[in-house]
Amino acid sequence: MRKEIKIIGSGFSSLAAASYLAQQGHDVTIYEKNASIGGRARQLKKEGFTFDIGPTWYWMPDVFERFFADFKKKPSDYYELIKLSPAYQVYFGVNEFVTIADNLPQIIQTFEAIEKGSGKKLEAFMKEAQSNYDIAIKDLVYRPGVSPLELVTLETAKKVNQFFGNISKDIRKRFTNSKLIQILEFPVLFLGAKPSDTPSFYSFMNFADFGLGTWHPKNGMYSVILAMEKLAKELGVTIITNANIEKINVKNNIAESLTVNGTTVKGDIIVSGADYHHSESLLDQKYRAYSEKYWENRTFAPSSLLFYVGFDKKIENVEHHSLFFDTDFDVHAKDIYDHPKWPEEPLFYASFPSKTDSNAAPEGKEAGIFLIPLAPGLQDIPEVREEYFEKIITRFERLTQQTVKESIIFKESFCVNDFIKEYNSYKGNAYGLANTLLQTAFLRPKLKSKKVSNLYFTGQLTVPGPGVPPALISGKLVADLIAKNL
Template identity: 45%
Template sequence: MKKKIAVIGAGFSGLSAAAYLAQAGHDVHVFEKHDRPGGRARQFTTGQGYIFDMGPSWYWMPDIMDGFFADFGYKTTDFFELVPLNPQFQMIFAEDKISIPDRIEELKIVFEEIEKGAGRQLEKFMHSAKFKYEVGMQDFVNKPCHSWTEFISIQIAKSALRLDLLTNFRSYVSRYFKSDKLRTLMEFPVIFLGASPKNIPALYSLMNYGGYALGTYYPMGGFYELVLAMKKIAEKQGANFYFNKTIESIDAQDCEVKSLIINGQKYEYDAVIASSDYHHTETLLKREYRNYDDNYWKKKMFAPSSLIFYLGINETIPNLKHHTLFFENELDEHIDCIYKDKKWPEKPLFYACCPSKTDGNVAPKGKENLFLLMPLATGINDEEPMREKYLSEMLSRIERLTGLCNLQSKIEYKKSYCVSDFLSDYNAYGGNAYGLANTLGQTAVLKPKIRNKKLKNLFYTGQITVPGPGVPPSIISGKIVANEINKN
């Protein structure tokens, strides 16, 4: 039966849900508080000619994006050019650096040079990771996770031991590699799942396969090209988009949502999907209609926030790749500051993205677009002097790598973004940047539910609920919730 459906938020999960629901014949209306789609993946342009992606920059798991477009009869190449990066990225250590080539055979050689026998171990690791990826990304992540019974199947039963659900990621990696550098390299992808590798299930070695084996890509024009393409898909199906629209309350009675108050006006809908922050969405409801109380959220482990700088540099930067990870300091020290001590790190790690190395359109000729990101604890004070202190730290380490002097003086555009900005722009709980941590105790059925338990026509999607944080999981999340509505 055709329904009039409101989608709150035009991030990846909202775009995905809108496209699938409109395809099924529903009357879909997407409301976004900002002036453009994308959520955390918005883009902005400066007067000096720089184009900055605000959030995601790692195009991993390309098959998930390909699958989305294929569901509507399109290919990724119908909308943008996807360029493979080689090297995929470089990782900087205190004494040296590692460049990650785009082919596994070449990566095996790199591993072997660092640790004898590690090339063969990488092959074994990736063989297992491929299995986890195929089972995890096909069987596991597409479940609505109402109940554990959804996971009772012959395929999953056969796969249970090989998925290593009860082994922590750090112990798992240590089975294969002895070198601290190689272990750090293999652990890095799970940091943004929201916890220490000691608390992340080994299942998530699937991320190593989804990145290192399937490759790291860049959409020419920026990651925002994926946002624009998904919006076009949704519009082609008949979805309607409205910007600068703030949801002020969700009104319900008789066990269902009746209407939304948007910019002071009342709009009635048959169903509502919230791709907005889960906790914030619930504050728009009367307390008796909420799935979870404040104590529930206080006990949850959230993925990090971030300190981000968007910098326009008035000359080219030598020896810097598209993606560079600065890991000269101890990984665990930084991780403890995020999840245990909840403070600014004394010896930080950080990430630098320089898309102008690949795409000449994101910065004026002879200049660089530089995006710096340092993972942080949620809820901490992020006043400007503290932000500037860490900018100086990051720039000095880039200078050591590149041989440049006084990089600060070469900045002609600068914008910072941190905890309080995530909170004000996205109503992100604690100012988190990546959603809820994917620990074993917060996986699948143990995540916040995609359906409201008291209101039969209110649903949730995005990185707080299933399947979890990241662009591909958010796209999948939108499809899951659309399927739930289509069942009714």
């Protein structure tokens, strides 16, 4: 039966859900409060430079392929993918770095050169990681988190211990070199928790990294948003921007309409891809499934302080993706998760898309994105942003042996206050709810409201979790659940 479906937000999960629901034959409209679509994956254009405001890593290409294949399409129908070679570089000190190749055999050689015997250990670790990837990404993450029994399969039964161990211990059992340990712990940061709080099973992220490689869509991650917009419109989806949702109106436990810019818009089914906590705040108190205390007690993935910088020259001694792990990882992690505060010596990440993509910056110039992971909810004031930019750019110059400060044409920043203002993000989190053992699958906030019969949620605070590929999957899961419940 054809239904009027109203979707809040236009991020990856909302766009995915819209396409699947339109494919089912429904009349689908997306409402986006900002002037441009994409949610956290919007774009900044300035003085001939182009920056992805949000995600910059394209991992798990198979998930994107599976998404487009569901509509008899391919990513290449919409955008060009470039495999990064090398994938990325990790700095540990002045001229002290490890370059991660675009293929596993070379990465194994790199490990062996750093720690004798580690090549074979990495090979064995990656076989296990690939096995976990096959179970997780091809099967488990495509389940809606309705029941704990979803996690019980013949394959997971064999790996039950991996749900109770943690990545950090597993890696340290095999490797002793601190650089290799940090490189192997890095991918799980995408899941939003400390490696010591992330179940061993999530080693599948290491296969996503070393096994499948790191990619760049030409013109940036926003190309994927534009591709999904085009697909959605081809399927008949209507997208309305500058449309602020003020309320979800409920009567007799049924969501009847949305209040959009002061106007009532009726719908048979409401799907919110906005921040889950914010989405529930649009409901009267009695219809909210999760209390403020519930949200206070969740482990949230970090927020970020981001800088988008235009340089008037090419930057040397860096790759497209460069990580700066020259300070204590554990201390920074404690400042995010254990005792939230601004870190004294933060690790940081830098991306230079113009190394790969000439469209990212004018000729002879460089576009730079710098990111510092932070605890959500920190006080965010301009003076602190400036202080931290000075910290990291000074370290950047020292570590890469070059001067860049006087080559800055402009810089824009984005931090906790912006995540709240632009995305209604709970405490200004950047990546949603962390994937810890007690926040996995059926233990995450539900795709379907417990109190409102025709209200659904999608995105990084629900199933399956944070990251762009999981967001695509979340859109599919909610559309499938709606089909099942009609």
